[in-house]
Amino acid sequence: MDLRLEGITHHYDGLLALDGIDLAVRDGETVAIIGPSGCGKSTLLGIVGGLLKPTAGRVVTVGAPRADSLNPFTYVFQDFALLPWRTVAANVALALEHHRLPRAERQARVQAALALTGLADFAAALPRQLSGGMRQRVGIARALVVRPAVLLLDEPLSALDAQTRELLMEDLLAIWARERSTRLYVTHNLDEAARLADRVVVLSRRPGRIREIVAIDVPLAERSGPAIAGVREHLWALIRDEARDAEREVQHG
Numbered sequence: 001m002d003l004r005l006e007g008i009t010h011h012y013d014g015l016l017a018l019d020g021i022d023l024a025v026r027d028g029e030t031v032a033i034i035g036p037s038g039c040g041k042s043t044l045l046g047i048v049g050g051l052l053k054p055t056a057g058r059v060v061t062v063g064a065p066r067a068d069s070l071n072p073f074t075y076v077f078q079d080f081a082l083l084p085w086r087t088v089a090a091n092v093a094l095a096l097e098h099h100r101l102p103r104a105e106r107q108a109r110v111q112a113a114l115a116l117t118g119l120a121d122f123a124a125a126l127p128r129q130l131s132g133g134m135r136q137r138v139g140i141a142r143a144l145v146v147r148p149a150v151l152l153l154d155e156p157l158s159a160l161d162a163q164t165r166e167l168l169m170e171d172l173l174a175i176w177a178r179e180r181s182t183r184l185y186v187t188h189n190l191d192e193a194a195r196l197a198d199r200v201v202v203l204s205r206r207p208g209r210i211r212e213i214v215a216i217d218v219p220l221a222e223r224s225g226p227a228i229a230g231v232r233e234h235l236w237a238l239i240r241d242e243a244r245d246a247e248r249e250v251q252h253g
């Protein structure tokens with residue numbers, strides 16, 4: 001499913017958070033969204049997923065989701081948002097509870113999602129028994145079990161340590177190769193953007209406006225350090241000054 005964001009503007013009371021975002025995302029594409037703290041990245045994701053209604057502008061979907069897609073949009077959150085008393089399999093199955101499905105299909109979907117995220121042997125574990133990386137794999141499996149047309153990832157690796165983040169990036173690349181959603185990936189982390197995305201949207205400091213859209217022409221399988229060093233440097237050059245200003249901003253009220 002293609003996505004078109006047309007003139008998305010958002011105010012929180014008197015605060016202009018996003019200003020006139022126009023963006024076309026092709027079916028199956030991964031688009032990262034980066035920008036200084038508070039520039040409206042999460043707000044934009046919330047608007048695309050329908051959690052927030054924009055003050056102006058609209059999100060248009062073009063084409064139908066695949067026949068087996070139960071929800072057009074699903075989220076992966078930074079804090080995993082798992083139910084602690086439910087097993088891994090039951091957390092993943094949660095996303096299917098609002099759908100009338102034959103038991104066998106429900107089980108097959110859960111198993112496929114667990115296999116895709118490397119969790120097949122952890123179905124009966126409880127979240128507290130798992131490392132942060134494994135918990136986030138559950139969060140990803142729960143999002144994928146509905147076979148979404150659009151996967152919305154809000155800082156999915158930010159709560160993880162550097163090594164776990166590396167491992168999860170490798171896993172996400174393997175997942176990208178095996179499932180066909182369109183993806184919007186919000187991150188602070190330039191490595192994640194440069195490793196995982198087809199294009200990177202760089203937002204300005206608040207109010208968020210598109211500064212530049214950087215296409216990454218290196219094949220996903222070759223995104224190791226040196227191959228993307230130039231992209232990373234370019235992204236940093238784009239946000240560096242504004243990131244510093246955002247960091248130094250004094251909050252009022």
Ligand SMILES: Nc1ncnc2c1ncn2[C@@H]1O[C@H](COP(=O)(O)OP(=O)(O)OP(=O)(O)O)[C@@H](O)[C@H]1O
Nearest residue numbers: 012015017035036037038039040041042043044206
């Ligand atoms: N519910 C809200 N009410 C009022 N202001 C809000 C609300 N949510 C966000 N904001 C403000 O809107 C601006 C954009 O917030 P948003 O969380 O979308 O930015 P972000 O780029 O995702 O931030 P960060 O990089 O720090 O996660 C910020 O200044 C934030 O303080």
